[in-house]
Amino acid sequence: SVVQPSFVYHLVAQVFSYSQAFFIMAGIILLVSPSLYMFVPEVKNMGVAMSAELFVPFQTVFFFVLPEIKKGSAEARENARKNWKTGVKKISAMNVWLSTKLKKEKDTNDFAK
Numbered sequence: 001s002v003v004q005p006s007f008v009y010h011l012v013a014q015v016f017s018y019s020q021a022f023f024i025m026a027g028i029i030l031l032v033s034p035s036l037y038m039f040v041p042e043v044k045n046m047g048v049a050m051s052a053e054l055f056v057p058f059q060t061v062f063f064f065v066l067p068e069i070k071k072g073s074a075e076a077r078e079n080a081r082k083n084w085k086t087g088v089k090k091i092s093a094m095n096v097w098l099s100t101k102l103k104k105e106k107d108t109n110d111f112a113k
Contacts, residue, residue, distance in 0.1 A: 008028070012021045072080075 009025065012024050016024060
């Protein structure tokens with residue numbers, strides 16, 4: 001039978017102080033992690049090129065529900081519209097910032113080559 005990680009954590013946390021428990025858990029993770037690469041099929045057959053894909057930045061997509069026209073009070077609908085517009089502005093600003101940052105990184109990489 002497999003030992004549950006939460007059981008190990010609670011056992012270590014009850015017996016040792018927080019700093020000792022931290023180092024014990026860190027040691028357990030360091031000792032067990034090589035076995036992941038040997039026995040877990042998803043990680044076992046992964047090459048160096050594929051492992052780099054795990055650290056590629058990704059884009060989060062946010063979904064907003066548009067406020068319905070006739071639902072709720074007029075004040076609640078107006079607040080919903082304001083919140084929705086604020087969210088759109090924040091995401092637009094974040095996209096501009098991100099594209100500027102990515103362009104700078106690309107320019108830096110091109111210059112370094």
